[in-house]
Amino acid sequence: MPAPQRVTTASLAATARAIAERDGIDAVTISAVAAAAGVRAPSLYKHVGHRHDLLRLIADDAARELGDDVTALVGSSADPAVVLPGIARAVRAFSARSPRAAGLLFSAPSPEAGPTPEGMAPLIASLLEAVGRATPGDPLPAARTMTAWVYGFCTMEQAGAFQLGGDVDEAFEFGLTTLVDALTGSGGARR
Amino acid sequence: MPAPQRVTTASLAATARAIAERDGIDAVTISAVAAAAGVRAPSLYKHVGHRHDLLRLIADDAARELGDDVTALVGSSADPAVVLPGIARAVRAFSARSPRAAGLLFSAPSPEAGPTPEGMAPLIASLLEAVGRATPGDPLPAARTMTAWVYGFCTMEQAGAFQLGGDVDEAFEFGLTTLVDALTGSGGARR
């Protein structure tokens, strides 16, 4: 009589992500996830090929969650001056509530630990859609500029790289206004 | 008779950084660095408190090197429209030739693995100096916007995150022009 399955890939993702957020990426070990799932370490190799696959499960879970947020925003308004800031703030909010998963999303410690292209596709599609509405020309360089800034800002903020004091919220809004004004060509007066 | 010192902290930094660039951050283990330095693992604890200190040595070495580049640029011209693009391109060049060290500089896997405030000070001072010349107001938010974008772009480029084709060099120059124009208020015509 076959043994009943005690763990699913989806439950593994949730378990691994919880450990990552509580104790850090380094704590996402085969042993720790197995123990949290109520199973012995070797059993995990029925679901993942190696430890970095656990991180990839977390990354893809994060990509799906953030992709849902962004897609909803893009569907909620047609005005780029509303949608672009909304997306940037959604990314930052996600990064604040799931910093470890967000880190894996954009800068995984290895290619195998990063999200799959399929997992990222909905997020990227919504992003390009939003930027395409804002700029008349090729949306790709504009989207890359926006993405690089948001990603860089959130990563540095979570890594504690902003150590010179000052108001980090203000710096975020300043950068956001600067970029959105420039990309939409609104030339709105700098506050 | 005391044993002669066979390893210095400076030589440790160089050894660790070489391993990081060749085999990745995960390969920077106490054992591997000790072996490369021609010494047994326990000896390293005369120089570092724990493994993450090895990463910190790499990060501070990178901060010093990039700081030298940027400081030289800031001293070479007074025109922000020359210096700011120069800095951005210098960061990108550094990230291209030392991607692992550059990663530690801005988003270390733990606070202990990141650069020390003292190590970052010259780089940050030169950066603020350059941005301060360009904008009339508080240079801090402007510097953070610039830094976040450059860092984000270089990290994503090195991580292979720009997978949608297109010209990555062009995207870099587009973002650079957009930001420098906005920050210097030059309002130069978009090409």
Add this chain to the structure above:
DNA sequence: ACCTGAACACCGTTCAAGT
């Protein structure tokens, strides 16, 4: 003063054996 071997707890991974 610096280096070493030995030891400990841990981890990733494989595999034959259980049910």
Add this chain to the structure above:
DNA sequence: ACCTGAACACCGTTCAAGT
């Protein structure tokens, strides 16, 4: 079909002992 114990190679870290 899924899970397990046992085993292997490895790693970080400590410490008493060497020179």
